[in-house]
Amino acid sequence: xxxxGMVQPHLIAxxxxxxxxxxxxxxxxxxxxxLEPKPGLVSLRDNGSHNDMSASTFVKSLFSLRHYxxxxxRAGALAHPFEFLQALGMGAEDRMLGxxxxxxxxxxxxxxxxxxxxxxxxxxxxxxxLSAQSLRDCLMGSWGSALRWRAESAAQVAxxxxxxxxxxxxxxxxxxxxxxxxxxxxxEVTLPALQATLQAGHAPRASRVQAFFATMAVLDDTNxxxxxxxxxxxxxxxxxxxxxxxxxVAQPDWLQQARTIHAEFVARRLSPGGAADVLxxxxxxxxxxxxxxxxxxxxxxAAQTCEGAGLVAA
Numbered sequence: 001x002x003x004x005g006m007v008q009p010h011l012i013a014x015x016x017x018x019x020x021x022x023x024x025x026x027x028x029x030x031x032x033x034x035l036e037p038k039p040g041l042v043s044l045r046d047n048g049s050h051n052d053m054s055a056s057t058f059v060k061s062l063f064s065l066r067h068y069x070x071x072x073x074r075a076g077a078l079a080h081p082f083e084f085l086q087a088l089g090m091g092a093e094d095r096m097l098g099x100x101x102x103x104x105x106x107x108x109x110x111x112x113x114x115x116x117x118x119x120x121x122x123x124x125x126x127x128x129x130l131s132a133q134s135l136r137d138c139l140m141g142s143w144g145s146a147l148r149w150r151a152e153s154a155a156q157v158a159x160x161x162x163x164x165x166x167x168x169x170x171x172x173x174x175x176x177x178x179x180x181x182x183x184x185x186x187x188e189v190t191l192p193a194l195q196a197t198l199q200a201g202h203a204p205r206a207s208r209v210q211a212f213f214a215t216m217a218v219l220d221d222t223n224x225x226x227x228x229x230x231x232x233x234x235x236x237x238x239x240x241x242x243x244x245x246x247x248x249v250a251q252p253d254w255l256q257q258a259r260t261i262h263a264e265f266v267a268r269r270l271s272p273g274g275a276a277d278v279l280x281x282x283x284x285x286x287x288x289x290x291x292x293x294x295x296x297x298x299x300x301x302a303a304q305t306c307e308g309a310g311l312v313a314a
Contacts (some may be wrong), residue, residue: 017124018077020291022070025113026062028284029106032276033058035208037258039216039239040265041276048262049227049271053103061106064099068092072114076121082146089114108175108223108277112183115139116281120288132187132285140182151180163222163274170230172220175274183281190215190282197249198286206249209258212279213248216240221274228270236272239264 033055036043047054071088092110097103119139123130128138140147154176159165167174178185193214197207217240225233239261251257265271 014077014124018070018073018121021073021117021120021124021288022067024284024287024291025069025117026066028113028280028287029058029062029065029109031208031283032280033062035205035212035279037209037255037262038212038276039236039258039262040271041273049266049269053100053105057100057103058105060099061096061103064095065092065106065110068095068110069113069117072117073121073124076118076142077125079122079125079142080118082143082150085114085118085143106277108274109280111175111179112186112277112281113284115143115179116284118143130288132191132289135285136182136187144180144182147176148180151176162226166222166225167220170225170233172222172225172233174220174222178220183278185215185219186278186281186285189218190278191285194282194286200250202249206254208279208283209254210244210249211282212275213240213243213258215275215278216272217244219272219275219278221272223273224270228268232268232270235268236265236270 032038033042034044036045038048041048042050042053042055042058044055068088068091072085075085075088089110092114093107096106096110116135116139119135119142120130122138122142123134128134151174154164154174159168164174164176166172167177173181190211194207194211197210198204202210216236218237221233221236224236228235243257243261246257248254
């Protein structure tokens with residue numbers, strides 16, 4: 001704080017941006033939770049393929065993480081190294097597990113959304129425009145080398161998580177490797193599918209379902225592999241692609257079609273949790289984009305009002 005005890009306006013503005021980044025992250029995870037149908041996964045309608053968690057478990061988890069995303073945004077704004085971000089993430093995981101009685105509800109989201117919040121915080125501190133491309137560039141420019149080193153190191157040692165073991169067993173791309181590549185599924189598949197469906201005039205619910213199916217069709221979901229083996233992985237991808245090929249949410253009966261697939265996943269105990277994490281990240285990116293567009297529109301209207309009133313210098 002300055003010697004005169006006054007907080008500088010630019011610091012107030014930055015803090016407001018960081019809070020907005022964090023709030024959007026929590027809202028995105030809630031949007032993912034309440035989305036239905038979401039084959040195999042927990043929603044407000046049912047517990048999907050899980051007998052160890054429910055929607056209330058996820059709400060408890062979300063409450064435990066409510067400050068974490070703000071901490072990550074601030075760490076990014078201060079350009080902290082990856083090791084610092086990793087320590088914040090590990091602390092958030094511990095709080096999550098404590099809140100859920102040891103149930104892993106949001107570990108993937110802690111990693112993915114946490115990194116995105118850090119990148120958004122870095123952009124906010126530099127007063128740079130926030131877009132999907134600028135976020136991805138910032139993430140890889142700031143911590144890409146550490147993410148690559150982390151993925152390469154993990155490949156040299158025995159896997160420690162169910163996801164890592166499944167990735168090693170079936171030759172799949174792990175979450176760490178996905179991060180080292182700059183989250184290609186998120187930026188090249190999920191977010192474009194969400195945006196294209198919204199632009200086509202579909203409601204947010206249908207657009208998120210479409211994006212979720214697009215993600216399932218391509219993602220190497222190690223959570224699915226852990227629960228269903230290679231056969232389960234292929235069943236998820238094929239089911240999702242068949243839904244998309246038939247028209248996706250443009251089908252008149254898309255809701256029933258998706259719920260039928262949900263029932264099939266539950267019968268096989270398949271749970272594409274990795275795809276849910278990516279969807280939540282896409283929802284966050286879309287809301288951040290919408291907020292930026294709204295601010296740009298307000299600024300443009302204000303400028304037009306000033307010009308019309310003769311308040312803009314020639």
